[in-house]
Amino acid sequence: MNKSGFVSIIGRPNAGKSTLLNRLVGSKVAIVADKPQTTRAAIQGVLTLDGAQIVFVDTPGIHKPDTTFNRRMMDTVRKALEDRDLLLYLVDATLPFQPAEEQALELIGKTAAPVLLLLNKVDAVKEKAQLLPLIERYSAMGRFEEIFPISALRSVGLEELKSAIVKRLPEGPQYFPDDYLTDQPERYLAAELIREKILHLTRQEVPHSVAVLVDKFEETPRITNIAATVYVERVGQKAIVIGAKGSMLKRVGTSARLEMESLFGRKIFLELFVKVQPGWRENPEFLNAIDWRSMAGLEEN
Ligand SMILES: Nc1nc2c(ncn2[C@@H]2O[C@H](COP(=O)(O)OP(=O)(O)OP(=O)(O)O)[C@@H](O)[C@H]2O)c(=O)[nH]1
Ligand SMILES: [Mg+2]
Structure with a gap:
């Protein structure tokens, strides 16, 4: 059973x-x-x-x-x-x-x-x-x-x-194969890992103001090329996320890339950009764009 x-x-x-x-x-x-x-x-x-x-x-x-x-x-x-x-x-x-x-x-x-x-x-x-x-x-x-x-x-x-x-638990079928772990596409997990590193390295209002979107997720036989944009709400937050001479963005990128390489079991080339998107938390189109289920036309469960 x-x-x-x-x-x-x-x-x-x-x-x-x-x-x-x-x-x-x-x-x-x-x-x-x-x-x-x-x-x-x-x-x-x-x-x-x-x-x-x-x-x-x-x-x-x-x-x-x-x-x-x-x-x-x-x-x-x-x-x-x-x-x-x-x-x-x-x-x-x-x-x-x-x-x-x-x-x-x-x-x-x-x-x-x-x-x-x-x-x-x-x-x-x-x-x-x-x-x-x-x-x-x-x-x-x-x-x-x-x-x-x-x-x-x-x-x-x-x-x-x-x-x-x-x-x-009730009696029921095995819904997924033995090695299935999550419903999230790697593309979404990649965006989340980038956001996590920013949460670890910034404080106060920055974490709440950050959203990450993967713009490119391209698998080649040798390497996966990922480009992502970090959205913040204000110019000052953009300066924080980039850091002096790009130092903060570099730390974020390196730690996110290393973790992706270990999780996805592949070499990753990661490019990060930072953009200001004022008021994104009130912007329905933007909220749809960062929600992979709505992008894929899937219902939540
Ligand atoms: N000491 C201790 N810390 C824990 C434990 N479980 C989680 N934490 C810490 O608590 C903090 C929050 O953990 P999360 O797992 O992100 O908490 P969450 O409930 O998912 O939070 P939200 O996603 O914001 O709702 C992190 O710093 C964790 O390391 C635990 O068993 N012991
Ligand atoms: Mg949580």
Whole structure:
């Protein structure tokens, strides 16, 4: 008998959802950064086990949207709550209960799927007793079937978690081949890796203002030629992303290229450009252009 199903990973920004997805599928499919709203689209990561296939869906952090772009992100989250076999609700357990968590909990209150609560980042919690008030607070809601303390970063508690997930999956076919890891095209992952490096190297308002579009993705027998444009919202941000004599853009390009070479298993030639696109977060055409699913005419799932 084979089991399979769709499992969405949800929670507040920065809880560690993308880190968890990468650990669960054993490969980097989603970018990770210590900045809220790193993930902007739903990303599938597929784990194929003996007799079971789990399609995880990583989602943007649940937040109060203030731009058209952020409203689209929240639409993505809402879609990822529909028709799921199971939801994983991730919380940063190094923090006391956050009032902002209420909005996120309200969303899952309206869904039908069973939910597991994952108290993440326990590697950074010195006194385990610190978890007790959180456990009490969340148990009292009566919405969670089970609570797992985990560390996505250090892969602690993930085997128990996988077993608990498989146990709850319905009987079903294997949807994807054994070696299938994600629904994202390499072209989109390349843009994401470039954005990740910028998130790591810049701060304050720059991360939110950055979008990356791959203009060329050309595979030749020896090398893949990639050209991408980094969009920012203001001239000052362009200066930051380029850096003195191009030093910042060079660091971004080199680290993105090295990671692409290791992930794609090929030599990469990467060219980066920086452009100012004022107000892109309110520009529907631009938002469609950075959303690979809408470009490919695909529905979100
Ligand atoms: N100490 C510790 N840090 C973690 C753990 N999991 C994730 N992090 C860190 O938390 C930060 C956010 O991780 P992400 O995986 O990007 O979080 P996210 O929930 O996907 O965030 P958004 O995409 O912005 O919603 C990164 O700096 C991670 O390294 C963990 O188990 N322990
Ligand atoms: Mg994320």
